[in-house]
Amino acid sequence: MSDQEAPLVNGVEHMTCEALPFVDDDYGGVIVEMKTPMDPKSFVAALKYSFAQWRLQGKKGVWLNLPISHVNLVEPAVKEGFRYHHAEPTYLMLVYWIPEAESTIPLNASHRVCVGAVVLNHNKEILVVQEKYGTLRGTGVWKIPTGVVDEGEDIFAAAIREVKEETGIDTEFLEILAFCQTHESFFAKSDLFFVCLLRPTSFDIQKQDLEIEAAQWMRFEDSACQPITHKNDFFKAIHRICSMKMEKSYTGFSTKPITTFIDDKLGYLYWNKQEEMNNSIS
Amino acid sequence: MSDQEAPLVNGVEHMTCEALPFVDDDYGGVIVEMKTPMDPKSFVAALKYSFAQWRLQGKKGVWLNLPISHVNLVEPAVKEGFRYHHAEPTYLMLVYWIPEAESTIPLNASHRVCVGAVVLNHNKEILVVQEKYGTLRGTGVWKIPTGVVDEGEDIFAAAIREVKEETGIDTEFLEILAFCQTHESFFAKSDLFFVCLLRPTSFDIQKQDLEIEAAQWMRFEDSACQPITHKNDFFKAIHRICSMKMEKSYTGFSTKPITTFIDDKLGYLYWNKQEEMNNSIS
Secondary structure (H helix, E strand, C coil): CCCCCCCEECCEEHHHCCCCCEEECCCCCEEEECCCCCCHHHHHHHHHHHHHHHHHCCCCEEEEEEEHHHHHHHHHHHHCCCEEEEEECCEEEEEEECCCCCCCCCCCCCEEEEEEEEEECCCCEEEEEEECCCCCCCCCCCECCEEECCCCCCHHHHHHHHHHHHHCCCEEEEEEEEEEEEEEEECCEEEEEEEEEEEECCCCCCCCCCCEEEEEEEEHHHHHCCHHHHHCHHHHHHHHHHHHHHCCCCCCEEEEEEECCCCCCEEEEEECCCCCCCCCCC | CCCCCCCEECCEEHHHCCCCCEEECCCCCEEEECCCCCCHHHHHHHHHHHHHHHHHCCCCEEEEEEEHHHHHHHHHHHHCCCEEEEEECCEEEEEEECCCCCCCCCCCCCEEEEEEEEEECCCCEEEEEEECCCCCCCCCCCECCEEECCCCCCHHHHHHHHHHHHHCCCEEEEEEEEEEEEEEEECCEEEEEEEEEEEECCCCCCCCCCCEEEEEEEEHHHHHCCHHHHHCHHHHHHHHHHHHHHCCCCCCEEEEEEECCCCCCEEEEEECCCCCCCCCCC
């Protein structure tokens, strides 16, 4: 496009009077995903033209997905009234709410989800590791394998994956024993930490070198006797729950695949199935 | 600053050789929070100067918090090698990993957390609403109050808040009966939906007009007889769990305030306390 001004039609440049590419979302809004490079001037013209159409069509929310390669369009978009919604390393999602009525734009993700894996074998031993990084680095503390649940990953699957990655041990998921919610884990975001009970199906440890200093099967009693277990509420509670579980006097939440009430989406229900004698929902 | 080029010292403009304001984080990195307006040219010069210092000091991650009013600095930051980390309506957080070693930058929040509130009174009635918006709008379906857990909000507190907001009913939290995880709830993010059992401490409904079409106490049996309960796995499971609970043959997870293993942070543990006879951890 030349630097010369193009003729204006209702304040919109005539030469670029093409709408931005978009698809409808399920909530009366549109999603614009920028894929080909565009200069800011053409982008703003196309945006204005598109908005005129969307307003006529009664559209509500306008989502604008800008890959990081389109960073040149962030400033013009914000100047046209877009606000940030969320971002991932490779893209920034902006949003604009058209109607006068209050916005029903969904909130951004607020929680990181982590798992800790309690893996107990038939010899009353627990699978523990020492980490190369993190707050317990160099303390000599033996801890259960832990990790972050990926976007789109099931909690039970993340527990199985982390154990395999850190120790090479194969496992089956049994129950969520308990979970913990904390806040301001990083910036304003909150954490949910799920303690999962797993049954090992292999026993030879192949530790991962990148993050793990050492890994072993440790007598459960010895693991419970570490000073940190007594000093810290959380470790104490988890060891007490494991003890009860080993005495078969504790029930956590099991999984059940389910279709949820929104759009018949597939998911997993975590619930206490122990007392469900007649098996009517499982 | 004039448009004329300032003299260069090691490629950095001499006139702007001041470091950006920053604070250290707890993991060997720094956090830059831009508060005063800055033009892109001065910003890039200050950034280069700061990076030279941070490299000498062995700093790892560099967090750059750009309020939306500083949108003019997003493109220069990305061109200097920053990547997006997360965004909220009012700011964009970018990050740069300095070391050769693999990045230990924490992942972004991946889950939205929602609650549904089962409020049962002594007459075997359940508190239900009809919504003005959402997928069940206009269907005549009576459902439990639901809502999104805010960043920094406890799950049990969110359930109490949502019931109060939608129906005016005061409640006490008893248990999490079950929860459900689903994926791709909006874009690539996942959802966790916690079903909470609450005891009402007031009974006169004052429905909220903005989102709620109608609210009432409904015989639990009638609520369970709605066609949607039979058609949908999730509603069916929740009603079955509530039935068991009313027959005192189901235990969910109760709360226990706790200090967690990271930084002695305060949080809540959710666990099955029923079988904890000797009360040793509660």
